Amino acid sequence: MRKRITIFGATGSIGENTVDLLIRQGGAGAYDVVALTGGRNIARLAEQARELQADLAVTAYPELYEDLKTALDGTGVEVAAGPQALVDAADRPSDWIMSAIVGAAGLVPGMRALQHGTTLALANKESLVTAGPLLLATAEQNKARILPVDSEHSAVFQALVGEEMEAVERIIITASGGAFRDWPIEALEKATPEEASSHPNWAMGQRITVDSASMFNKALELIETKEYFGVDPKRIEAVVHPESLIHALVGFRDGAIMAHVGPPDMRHAIGYALNWPERADLPVARLDLTEIGQLNFRPACEKRWPALRLAREVMEAGGLTGAAFNAAKEAALDAFLARQIKFTQMSEVVEAVLDRLSRESGLTNDAISLEKVLEVDHLARQTAVSVVQMIE
């Protein structure tokens, strides 16, 4: 039987890489593409739906329904729009769903997929950061599997094949250091959105690229590591590795360290999740070690990247702190991209929101439910907006 596939966020960077792999692995002839979802890029969504002969194409925005309908007229592809339509798409039986919407908006459709026992290839790290325990419990209850797609977590997952978690002493996540790793710290407050939007090694969506420069991406990934692998935060480390060739390392009790090495191409991690538990031929570059010559590592300085310190605090606090952290981060990023605040003020905004909410709302008092996560997400965004207004 052909594997039934759905892609949430098909028009994004991860989504496009997933579509590329599907096409290389036989496309519409080899897979039964159930649904593709996108946001504003209607032309591309329609093109993908046509090429992969999807049953359904969904845009997240109701006002774009007519555009999508027109673009797919006469193709037989069903069309829908709006947040509820996204969740409904997860109700259609699939064997493998890619979760690659950016931001907290990816949580609800992913949760719905898990409720149906579907295998969820998880690129949307925000789901684990905001609602990790809920996501894992939902997967367990419904015998669903979550396969990590974030390159570091895919690397750890691969290094752990055949190992027991009790044997793990430490998990080391590497970071490229992003656009500003070599800038003097004093220059960072002058950094513009354009400067923050270019990455030395990876081609990714704009938001995650800026988050790489601020290390908020790495902060999310540290929390993601704690949630997904269930390790004590004290055993999770970040190290700067400018070449981005080692994606993560797992240290074991006997002192051995297993490193996952590969080119900075997300099609490796996506392809691993798509073909798991088998390995398939993937169109990623093969590394020539003698050409690479050397690999470098430096400490991930918390003064340069305060997001890393905040991540540690979030991991220690647990509860709904991750939901507040992620939402405040998303709002601070919006404010930076809109030039309302400086690059260095993003972490100040997030810290102020966490301080205020943990004092006023007690982020660790309540059990994590979807309602609570969405409530805290909303509150943290509102609080961030008022903090930004005070700064402006």
Ligand code: NDP
């Ligand atoms: P992009 O910004 O490139 O793509 C995001 C996708 O989500 C697009 O399809 C976009 O539609 C859609 N989208 C945007 N907003 C909404 C919304 N409110 N509701 C529904 N859909 C929406 O992001 P990336 O592909 O870079 O990242 C996707 C996820 O994967 C993120 O969680 C990111 O952290 C994670 N990730 C990404 C990596 C990468 O290499 N890019 C690496 C590891 C993890 P449209 O473009 O049509 O508007």
Ligand code: MG
């Ligand atoms: Mg990553």
